[in-house]
Amino acid sequence: xxxxxxxxxYLVTQMGNxxxxxxxxxxxxxxxxxxKQDSKKFLKIMFSYNNKELIINETVPNRFSPKSPDxxxxxxxxxxxxxxDSAVYFCASSLGANTEAFxxxxxxxxxx
Amino acid sequence: DQQVKQNSPSLSVQEGRIxxxxxxxxxxxxxxxxxxxxxxxxxxxFLISISSIKDKNEDGRFTVFLNKSAKHLSLHxxxxxxxDSAVYFCAASGYDYKLSFGAGTTVTVRA
Numbered sequence: 001x002x003x004x005x006x007x008x009x010y011l012v013t014q015m016g017n018x019x020x021x022x023x024x025x026x027x028x029x030x031x032x033x034x035x036k037q038d039s040k041k042f043l044k045i046m047f048s049y050n051n052k053e054l055i056i057n058e059t060v061p062n063r064f065s066p067k068s069p070d071x072x073x074x075x076x077x078x079x080x081x082x083x084x085d086s087a088v089y090f091c092a093s094s095l096g097a098n099t100e101a102f103x104x105x106x107x108x109x110x111x112x
Numbered sequence: 113d114q115q116v117k118q119n120s121p122s123l124s125v126q127e128g129r130i131x132x133x134x135x136x137x138x139x140x141x142x143x144x145x146x147x148x149x150x151x152x153x154x155x156x157x158f159l160i161s162i163s164s165i166k167d168k169n170e171d172g173r174f175t176v177f178l179n180k181s182a183k184h185l186s187l188h189x190x191x192x193x194x195x196d197s198a199v200y201f202c203a204a205s206g207y208d209y210k211l212s213f214g215a216g217t218t219v220t221v222r223a
Contacts, residue, residue, distance in 0.1 A: 004155070031209060042114075043156070043201065043213040055209050090155050097207045098144040098163075103155030 003027050006091045006104035013081055014112055021076045021107045023091030031096055032074035034066060037088040037106070046089075049074055050096070081111045115139045116204050118214035126222050131189040133217050135202030138183065142204040146211065147176060147187045150199045159200075160187070192221045 006023040034046040048056035092101040143164040148156035162169040202214040
């Protein structure tokens with residue numbers, strides 16, 4: 001069983017569209033994250049949720065809206081997609097602060 | 113502002129030899145450090161971690177060393193194997209529910 005799974009793995013869409021990426025973890029973790037890996041390969045935190053509550057929003061444009069319906073799920077919705085949003089987005093989960101995070105396989109988003 | 117730096121973008125090592133990856137950090141509030149391994153088209157996989165109260169942690173072929181005064185950590189892989197060829201990321205946390213990552217070092221293990 002995959003510990004952290006996200007769908008879709010690849011997403012190609014046009015500028016201006018709205019899209020969602022889904023993430024689920026079966027590890028029983030309380031904390032979930034979205035990270036973005038840009039073209040320079042840096043991995044940067046976008047959001048962190050602990051027990052369904054948003055605890056980190058790292059100056060991400062408000063076109064990005066995370067939603068956590070329960071502790072096992074953290075979805076990412078992106079409105080009005082722009083070319084600069086093209087990147088690989090990783091979902092992750094952990095037991096809490098200062099514990100290792102487990103990552104999903106990533107979603108490669110390409111905006112054309 | 114990159115608070116975690118991996119200054120060597122790549123490392124080539126012969127199979128059976130030691131691989132040494134280095135990482136420096138600037139934020140003195142960091143107290144938990146991790147190494148991740150990443151294959152193409154996959155997510156990062158956790159390798160090993162170390163708390164700031166320790167200076168060494170070992171797990172099989174992997175050992176992480178922490179030098180707090182120098183704000184430096186390193187990962188030793190002994191012996192290196194072909195399956196170790198991947199990108200290795202150093203990461204740090206300051207008990208704030210986020211990991212700050214370095215830019216990664218691509219390791220190539222030659223047969």
